Amino acid sequence: MTVKTLSVVDSRMTAEAEVVIDFRDVVARFGSFHAMGPTNLSVRRGEFLAIVGPSGCGKSTLLNMVAGTLEPAEGSVLYKGKQVKNLNHDVGYITQKNFCLPWRTVEANVRLPLEFRKFSKDEMQLRVRNALKKVGLKGFEKAYPKQLSGGMLQRVMIARTLAYSPDIYLMDEPFGSLDAQLRMRMHDELLKLWQETGATFVFVTHDLHEAITLADRVVVMSKRPGRPKLIVDIELDRPRDVVAIQADPAFGVYFKQLWAALDVQ
Ligand SMILES: Nc1ncnc2c1ncn2[C@@H]1O[C@H](COP(=O)(O)OP(=O)(O)OP(=O)(O)O)[C@@H](O)[C@H]1O
Ligand SMILES: [Mg+2]
Known part of the structure; x- marks a missing residue:
C-alpha cells in the first residue's frame, strides 16, 4: 500500500473543502514562557482530526483557543471565518478536567x-x-x-x-481514564456519532491507536513550543470496525510512521 503523507504544515490545499477552524501563525505565551507555535492549521468541516504530541507541547492550548478561553499572543484563530474573541458557544468541549x-x-x-x-x-x-x-x-x-x-x-x-x-466537538483525551474494552466501545459509538451528525471533531490523545482508528487526519505536534510537524491522511475505509481495523496492514504502517515523528520524552 502507499501511505500519503503531507509534511506541509498548512493543509489549505483543497479549495472546495470548507475550513471551519483556522489557526493562522498562532503563538501561545504565558508571560515570557513560549508554550506553543507558531502554528498554521486548518480544520475542514465534517472532518475527524486527531492531534498527538508530547506532554506540554500545547494540545490543550490549541483547543482552549477554539473554545475562546485563551487568546493567542500572536496570530489569530478563526472560527467559520471570524476571529474567536469571546467564549465560543457553538463548540462542545470535553476537557481533561470536566466535572x-x-x-x-x-x-x-x-x-x-x-x-x-x-x-x-x-x-x-x-x-x-x-x-x-x-x-x-x-x-x-x-x-x-x-x-x-x-x-x-x-x-x-x-x-x-x-x-x-454541537457543530464542533473538541475532545481532550476524553477516554484516558477508561479501561481498554470500554474505550473500544466508546470509539465505536463516537464513530457512529460522527457519521450520524456530520459534526467536526478535533480530538487530542496520547494514544496513536486511538488516533488512527478514529481520524481522517492525524497531526503530530513537535515538543514544546509545539507546532505541527507532520500531518498524515488516514485513508482506511469507512465505516470502520474498531476491532478489525487493527489487523489491517495499513494500520501498522501508519502507526510506525506516526511513532517515528513523535518526540517521546
Ligand atoms: N494557564 C497556564 N499558565 C502557565 N502555563 C501554562 C498554562 N496553561 C498551559 N501552560 C503551559 O503551556 C504548555 C502547554 O500546555 P498544554 O496544557 O497545552 O499542553 P498539552 O500538550 O495539552 O499537555 P498534556 O499532554 O500533558 O495535556 C505547558 O508547558 C504548560 O505548562
Ligand atoms: Mg493537555
Whole structure:
C-alpha cells in the first residue's frame, strides 16, 4: 500500500473543502514562557482530526483557543471565518478536567446545557435519555456523581456534550481514564456519532491507536513550543470496525510512521 503523507504544515490545499477552524501563525505565551507555535492549521468541516504530541507541547492550548478561553499572543484563530474573541458557544468541549455538579443527579447534570439553551421539557427528556443510552449509562439516571466510578463520570461528561448536538466537538483525551474494552466501545459509538451528525471533531490523545482508528487526519505536534510537524491522511475505509481495523496492514504502517515523528520524552 502507499501511505500519503503531507509534511506541509498548512493543509489549505483543497479549495472546495470548507475550513471551519483556522489557526493562522498562532503563538501561545504565558508571560515570557513560549508554550506553543507558531502554528498554521486548518480544520475542514465534517472532518475527524486527531492531534498527538508530547506532554506540554500545547494540545490543550490549541483547543482552549477554539473554545475562546485563551487568546493567542500572536496570530489569530478563526472560527467559520471570524476571529474567536469571546467564549465560543457553538463548540462542545470535553476537557481533561470536566466535572459533574455533585448535588445534581446524572440526568440533571446531562440536562444542564439544555437548560441554558432553553430546550422544551420533552425535548430535554428525550435528548438526555438518548445521550445516556449512547454512552452506556442507561439505568444510572437517578444516581449521584459520588456513586459513580471515574470512567462513568467521564461518560456523563460525554453525554452532556452529545445531548446538545454541537457543530464542533473538541475532545481532550476524553477516554484516558477508561479501561481498554470500554474505550473500544466508546470509539465505536463516537464513530457512529460522527457519521450520524456530520459534526467536526478535533480530538487530542496520547494514544496513536486511538488516533488512527478514529481520524481522517492525524497531526503530530513537535515538543514544546509545539507546532505541527507532520500531518498524515488516514485513508482506511469507512465505516470502520474498531476491532478489525487493527489487523489491517495499513494500520501498522501508519502507526510506525506516526511513532517515528513523535518526540517521546
Ligand atoms: N494557564 C497556564 N499558565 C502557565 N502555563 C501554562 C498554562 N496553561 C498551559 N501552560 C503551559 O503551556 C504548555 C502547554 O500546555 P498544554 O496544557 O497545552 O499542553 P498539552 O500538550 O495539552 O499537555 P498534556 O499532554 O500533558 O495535556 C505547558 O508547558 C504548560 O505548562
Ligand atoms: Mg493537555
